[in-house]
Amino acid sequence: MQQDKSKKKNVLMILDGYYPADIRVRKEAESLSLNHNVFVLCNKKENEKLKEVIKNVSVLRYITYKNFTEKGFIDIRLAINFIHPKFKTMLHRIIQQYKIDVLHVHDLPLAKTGYVFAKKYNLVSVLDLHENYAAALLTWFSWRKNIFIRLKNKIFFGYKRWQNYENKIIKKYDHIIAVVEEMKNRIVADTGVDNQKITVITNSEKKEFANNFKSQHNSFFKENKDKFIISYVGGFGPHRGLQTAIEGMQYVVKEIPNALLVLIGPANNDVKDHLHQLIDEFGVGKNVVIYKSQPFKYVVQIMKESDINIIPHISNLHTESTIPHKLYQILLSKKPLLVSDCTPLKRVVETNGIGAIFKAGKGKSFARHIADIYHNYEKSIQKAKKGYDLAYKGDLNWEFTSKNLLHLYDNLSS
Template structure:
């Protein structure tokens, strides 16, 4: 496996490795290092090899490779490291997580004569558009590396890279039917070369009977758990809180997680303008192991994503985690979210960006606790029988068995 970021944490990799090793495969992960992290270790059922960080030599190599990548769409450093690792482990396949390093995987796979799988968690070019959106011209002037990357690798260039990479790999794994349709229609990917392995929950991690984090016993808690960002729709949730508190005075919006400081500051300023500062709690970054305790303390859980080409083809782990905790959910009307929630009858679907609709849904659930309990139970039943990692992991294993049988 290849990951352009540091590890840990990465929930999807942990789940995939567990399924593959249970089926008898061995996994080695090549990932980016960080100062102080071991360059090699055995953890989470796999061998982890990290590209060295920290030293001046390592930094020079990384920056040189990044400069080549800006011009040629390939990281020589990653190609060399992956080449060596494939030879060392006598690998049977290369599994690349997300678009940025797929071409490197294809180069090494072609050279070694082994299949390459692109695990595309998101519509990367459209996600990149969202990540860049909060940055201003001032940011580009203050950060030359960011400015060069923005200028030389616009979204249009990433779209071309996406089309070429999807055609070049042996198989594409993605997280929703909507994403698969995007690759079929926009990248000319044959449906026979794609498998949907969704971001469902490992029920061993979310049993539904975890002890709630203390301090919220007398409040109606509406929570969001995860990373903050412009596409997460949290501004809609903060705006809705003013109306919610008018009808449910003990309501609290619990924002569990963190994100870019400017965006979090914007949320705090928005809460102040709407007079709900004392009804919003920002927990800061929370370890994944603590997620269930915060969800257990919640009465309703949110996925209020904005509607974008990125979010319309992805689905977050948190939806299935909420459902596993038997919590009623409020989600926006993005196709993947709405499809799951309506299928499970696990909550309410509201129009993206509509603070009034979100407030009405939350107030209705507060006024009807028996209905909220029913929806939560439906969600738990759905993850136990349809939306769980045991089933998704079987699809991943079956994909590999078929792919390697063809070799």
Template sequence: MRVGMLLRGTYPDDIRVRKEAAALREAGHEVYLLCLAGEGVEPATVDGVAIERIDWDGYRASIRAVNRASYLFGSFDGIWFRRARRFAAVHGIDVLHVHDLPLVRTGLRVARSLGGIPVVADLHENYPAAMAQYRSERSLFERVRARLLRPLSRIERAEREAVREAEAVVTVVEEALDHYIEDCDGDPDRVHVISNTVDLDRIDALERTPVPEDVPDGFVVSYVGAFGPHRGIETLIRALSETPEVVSLLLVGAGSEASDRRLRRLAASEGVADRVTFTGWVEFEDVPRYIAASDLATVPHRETDHTATTVPHKLFQYMALETPVLVTDVGPLGRIVRETEAGVVVPPEDSAAVAAEIAGLLGGERTGYGENGRRAVETRYSWARDGERLRQVYDGFA
């Protein structure tokens, strides 16, 4: 079959999209991708995936403004509709695979205009809950503006439509599957879990040494990823003040200038600024060296409707690199870590519990966590299994 993917982002930056495209190509499908243009000269083909790109800056400001209004009030993107319809017609697309909720309604209309080709709605996250979470972190003016221009009820309506009308819905964890079935009236036979597990061949091919120069000495507790209040990094900083001085915190990643300042101020107020290292943004290929150099890797999410229905790639990256993990008891995080015995689980936003677990690990109570995690990503939580599940979804269209 000829699979046409729609991605409202750049490629090949999205790890999940890249893995899925590779899995489908391995099954003999042809994969075409329509995505946004990035900067500079970009290849027309990546790993056998033929790519077309939309240059947003190539459209007049007036056209972009009308398109923006159409999307805000109707969840329909006219520019994407015209480009996706031509893309699908030119390449003779048999199945339209739409990544994430913002483009699903547009993708469904494209499919109908071409005679009703099947649509796979690949919902990377609980999008309405994510929007509610991100908006809560904005200024009062921005929250009011968002509520007026694009209320959450409108986004939830688009989500229900996507789940009901797509021929298949793909999500990342069982908790999200339950949400789409129970809250969106999804057909259980059409909702499938394809998780954010890691491609072991790719991650094992990356270097784990030498240790980066900015990794501190002593017992290193790390966090990898973007910064933001819902990530729970504040809990790690507060916990650090309750641990021995041999413990340091390594923050691998970046956020907005405001979030960076907030975390640095908190570290100073807690008296641990000299024990917190900010690396700044790190290329994906270099991340394993930081994880491998850590004694404990963390996912300290706060509990929200969003974090309760998703799981980040980083958890499985930690496990693949045999690093013990500490996660908060939020949705799938606690479930997976308890089930695999890959580390420890603490209540969300409980710095005392985090400090106590670190003290226990300092005392040598981490035997087997790393090995258990690695074993889990080689068996139950492996991309080999998730890739096969994706191929089975497509077998249903044959």
């Protein structure tokens, strides 16, 4: 059945997460709402409205959990048959009530749930893969010590089981969205699906994000104004490569005695304990500081005030087929950028000449490139300015990326 391209489509996105907190989903929903009627069925936080319209997107927060324990049991139920019981309960009514034409499913866990309903109601189906979920399962919990968590993940969240599930469910969808070219190539190699069915929508940032760097706040680093600040802002999972940066600092301080590695983000006790053990092991307690998550206004202030912003991801099946939002956010800060040589990061940075690249997982390589930036800082600033120009005036921004999403929806057919 060919869709009428001139007709506004009623699009239902389903997200086992929060809106508008999920940056990727928010950008996609807002862009699609320019041409279509967009609804987002998602989870509800205690202080959020059950239903509201945000920037022309109708948000339906009908998925609720009593506590983390209930969420954990629901995740196990989902892992058994790949059907989410709470979304299953809500989808019948919402699809009929809002006369949905397209079901846009965010990420692998909801893929089968979405497909079942798309098939039942003859909807166009779109599966939006934010990351290599199966590969991420190998990494996310590797630092967790709780025996019950480790047992649960071993039984219900094994890599092979979820990878086989992905390979099968992908073939059933009308269209696939991949976050980077490397993911698209992996999907084609693993499943043999026609690459014309896959559209790449990367995690670039809106140009307006640059306005955040114009805001004036008290210096975040006022107590360390005499330090050479190397900053990481983001998640603290094992794949993030913070262990490499910590290891590298023992070599950095030999070249730059006043260097300070600042790690900022959310972390459970197991992760924080592991990082502090590494700090002690490498004897860099005076040169590494860990902060908890900070309000957004401080995050942009940190990026702007830092001498170098880093993305030190280790190389594995997960990081080789995804890319973080903060890469493009850092570009809009006009400050030097250092990334590991994970393929997507290396491709964007090296192709455009907008930063430095070190060998993933190698502390000495990290240190060598930090020192090179330090001793050739003006050259690094020029690369940063080029990165800003491409992110603001060129094609490394959401305004450019979203054209692919709109084109996909203009040509959707089941």
